[in-house]
Amino acid sequence: MDITREHIDDLNAIVKVAITKDDYKEKVAEILNDYRKKANIPGFRKGHVPMGLVKKQYGRAVLVDEVNKLLQDALNKYLTEEKLDVLGNPLPKPQDDFNWEAEDFSFEFELGLSPVFEVKLKGKKAITHYQITADDKMINDQVENIRKQYGKIISKDTVEEGDELTGTFTNEEKEIENKTTFSLDKIKGKRNLDKFKALKAGDSVVLKTKSLVNDNHDLIGLLKVSHDDAHDLDIEVNFTLEEVNTRELAELNQDLFDKLFPGGAVASEEDLKAKIKEDAEKQFVQQSDQKLLNDVTEYLVENTKFDLPSAFLKKWIQNTGEKPLSDEEANEEYEKSEKGLRYQLIEGKIIKDNDLQVSFDELKEFAKGFIKLQMAQFGQTNPSDEDVENIVGRVLSNQEEVKRLSEQLMSQKLVSLYKEEANLKTKEVSYEDFVKEVYG
Structure with a gap:
């Protein structure tokens, strides 16, 4: 041979x-x-x-x-x-x-x-690295939500601002019939609020969905409609009131603090606010890191120049699928995948040049943290080491889960590298401003 x-x-x-x-x-x-x-x-x-x-x-x-x-x-x-x-x-x-x-x-x-090329992480133009903070408004709102959640529910006959209403929304044409409980805080405008305030248990009122709520996404829960339908929905719905309740706010005392954070970690309102701020900002780091990863990825794809064997790749796309594609179809598929292919090559180069690796021990520790976080969300704040180890064993026996967790861990390593090596400028923003600036 x-x-x-x-x-x-x-x-x-x-x-x-x-x-x-x-x-x-x-x-x-x-x-x-x-x-x-x-x-x-x-x-x-x-x-x-x-x-x-x-x-x-x-x-x-x-x-x-x-x-x-x-x-x-x-x-x-x-x-x-x-x-x-x-x-x-x-x-x-x-x-x-x-x-x-x-x-x-x-x-x-x-x-x-594969082309030969170099990757320069430190560009001339600085990339914004958002540091998202929990401002006083967010913290105070969270304290009030906690006090409502742990407060007493008191039944009422009349409707006032801040009350919780239970009733049924209906619309025959759209096949809407949804019983729900909601706060009047969701309702938009004095005219709509006045209509609700005029109700007593058993009363009904016809409402227009357009401009009914402050956030159109709230219509998803109120009416049980899809995300797409919730946007620009303009129909009339009938609402029949069944119950009116208000919440007597829970006192900020040690009994409440211990329910929220067992072990005496919180002993005052100031401690509570500090804990809320700490926990919120830990969660914000993940969103900030994802934004940074997206922005650095975009920068690298736009600024790392190299040619690809495009004619070969189009021919490969054309002939290796379930059925052969036409020249036009192959060109279209190539254009869709070219940017992703470029970043795969760039990412592979960065990983190789910086010797970034995911060891089994690292993956196991990462899986433990991920599992503990999930368990905490379901109220299991202090699981035993044996329980966690057993779950980790099951997770890591699934190749799809191993692949997914490995990719997440490698993304963390890449973000850490970008924080050290890329040209970044830190911008401190509240969560509300971050959402407005990033998502519009």
Whole structure:
């Protein structure tokens, strides 16, 4: 067997593989001999079928299968030994005059080679790194929400601002019939508030959904409509009031503090606000990091210039799917995937250059933290080490979970690297301002 490479340019090459009869004859003969021993052909005793008949019936299929195995193994070994970084997979070049009756065979494969390039993390223009803070308004609102949550519910006959209403929204045309409880704080405008305030238990009122609530997303819960329907929904709904309740706020005392944070960690309103601020800002770090990762990714893709073997990749896309694509379809698919491919190459280069790796021990610790966080959300704030270890074992036995967690951990490592090496400018903002600035 002989393998040679023809260099076309920096991004394209052709590999030629020559296979002779000596490369495959022994294996083909061994397989055919085994077939002869096992073949059940009418008119012949088992194990006594003439070899000529076996060759006639199975010879071509065995030859093709064995040559293809040799070809694939040789090609994979060659790419590994030559340390060729290829994009996609080698594409066989069509041979119109190929003859399986011959004893020696020659195959050619097109290769798309990965470009050589450098990545500069520190650009001229600084990228904004948001430091999201919990401002006084957010903290005070959270304190009030806690006091409401742990306060007493008091039934009422009349409706006033701040009350909680339980009732049913209906609309026959849209098949809406949803019983729900909501706070009047969600309702927008004095005119709508006055309509609710005029109600007593058992009363009904017709309302227009347009400008009914301060945030259209609240219509999803009130009416049980989809996210898309909630935007710009302009219909009339009937609301029938069933109950009016108000909440007597819980006192900020040690009993409440211990319910929220067992162990005496909070002993005053100031401690509570400090704890709320600390916990909120820990959660904000994840959003800030994700924004930074997105922005650095965008910067790197826009500013790291290199060519791709686009003609090869389009041909590869065209011929390796479930069904062949037209030239136009292949071009369209390539345009959709080009940006993602560029970042994959850039990210791979960064990981290699900075020797970023995910060890099993790191992955295990990361999984523990992830599981403890999930358990805390369901009220299990102090799980035993044994329980956590058992869950981690189950999670890490699932290859899809291992892949997902490994990608998350590598993203954290990349963010840490960007914080150290990229040209960043820190901007301190409240969460409300962050949402406005980033998401509009």
